[in-house]
Amino acid sequence: MNSNEISEKFRNAGVTVAPDRIEKLMENYKKFSVPQNEVERTVMRTLANENGIDITALYTKTVKIGDLKSEDEWVTLMAKVVQLWDNDHEAVSQVGLIGDETGIVKITVWKKAEIPLLLEEGKSYLFKNLVTNKYLDRIQVAATPNTEIEEIKEDIQAKGKEVTLSGAIVDVINGSGLIKRCPECKRALVKGACGNHGKVEGIYDLRLKAVLDDGKAAYSILAQAEIVTKLTGITVDKAKEMATEALDQSVVNVEIVKKVIGRYFTFKCAPIDTNYLVKEIIEVI
Amino acid sequence: MAENANTNTSSNPQKFERETAKRVFAHEFKGAVPVEKLGNDQFEPAYVQTALGEKINRVFVVGVATEAEDVSNGEVMMRMRVADPTGVFIVYAGQYQPEARDAIMNLRVPAFVAVVGKAHTYAKGEQVYTSIRAENVNVVDEKTRDRWVKETIEITRERIKNSKASDDTKKSYEGMVETAQKAVSANSTTPPAEK
Ligand SMILES: [Zn+2]
Secondary structure, three states: OOHHHHHHHHHHOOOOOOHHHHHHHHHHHHOOOOOHHHHHHHHHHHHHHHHOOOOHHHHOEEOOHHHOOOOOOEEEEEEEEEEEOOOOOOOEEEEEEEEEOOEEEEEEEEHHHOOOOOOOOOOEEEEEEEEEEEEOOEEEEEEOOOOEEEEOOOOOOOOOOOEEEEEEEEEEOOOOEEEEEOOOOOOEOEOOEEOOOEEOOOEEEEEEEEEEEOOOOEEEEEEEHHHHHHHHOOOHHHHHHHHHHHOOOHHHHHHHHHHHOOOEEEEEEEEEOOEEEEEEEEEEO | OOOOOOOOOOOOOOOOOOOOEEOOOHHHHHOOEEOOOOOOOOOOOOOEEOOOOOEEOEEEEEEEEEEEEEOOEOEOEEEEEEEEOOEEEEEEEEOOOHHHHHHHHOOOOOEEEEEEEEEEEEEEOOEEEEEEEEEEEEEOOHHHHHHHHHHHHHHHHHHHHHOOOOHHHHHHHHHHHHHHHHHHHHHOOOOOOOO
């Protein structure tokens, strides 16, 4: 990196540093025969401290999700929140999936990151300084205290590497059907309470967790309300009605089970960890 | 101690761990025998093995329920007969399968049904009886049944091809597949339902 490139990095982080000031600092190290990258690092650290900015802000790269490879890298992403999951970990504020046109990746927003906003499904954000890590060989990203997240106006198209799966649904997993989510963080409520926000007035939602099996392999699939409605004809409103009438939320699940168990489907899915998120129904037999 | 660390169970950790629901015709399933467990692990899944060598823990079958009856004897138990073009599956659902049990109880035979369950064997003297302990039972339609038969024909043909069974055995199962094939060909004269 030359002084101009370093200057550019600072400009990206919102700080103006003249290239000749950078050159001067670099000059100081010349006589010590320090490796060039160590010189760059030291100079940048010095300038970052002077300007009161975090060094990681300078090392971050704006990348596409499909290019994420190595762990412990600082990256900046523009991505859409594809799905938020239930999260039972005290230290975690939110967990889910974000995607851009090149892929989908799991994101964990740690509580200690103190991100002032809560991510919402379907909204796009600029994620500054996420850190990458690997779990079971799969890359993930996390928001830490160095991370900043802001909502953006662009609608990022989240396209995972989609796969087509065909088979019969052989099981519907607990947690399917009508659920309530926290109005603030969208977590599924457990006994009317959110892990983050305690007792709240929940918002109804529909979802399906099921097993699609083609006789050769079994796949864990997830479907959001829109897909559940297409598969079963049950809308969130209809499900609410059913539950109110029966004074029992589980009637919805029973009805979903009747509609899907033992039937053949072809789905276009986005692979996520060990699950497949249904994006599109291609065929129903 | 035997060097047997590589038991082939440590598959890719990303893989969703669940026994695949095998497709098998009633005639092949009926001849299956229990596979002895390797260890003392009570969580080790139980398998049966068919004459073509297929090891089965879970099955998925679609056929016609011809009989459903309450066979409770001290413990609650429903039994159902499910016919495919090659034979009959005996399906049980007891107290630990309440949803499947209710589904069988509410059934009006004959009906097209889909059954997901665990392969089960019961020995009486020299005779081994196979059955399915249902996990899920649902009423489906003819189209689903036909799809299952076609799929099971394909999978069984592949199984015969890769089987180490004797030529005579393979030949007899090819005959079974032919029978199934005729059954769906006879059905395919009905026009496909519009979408
Ligand atoms: Zn909440």
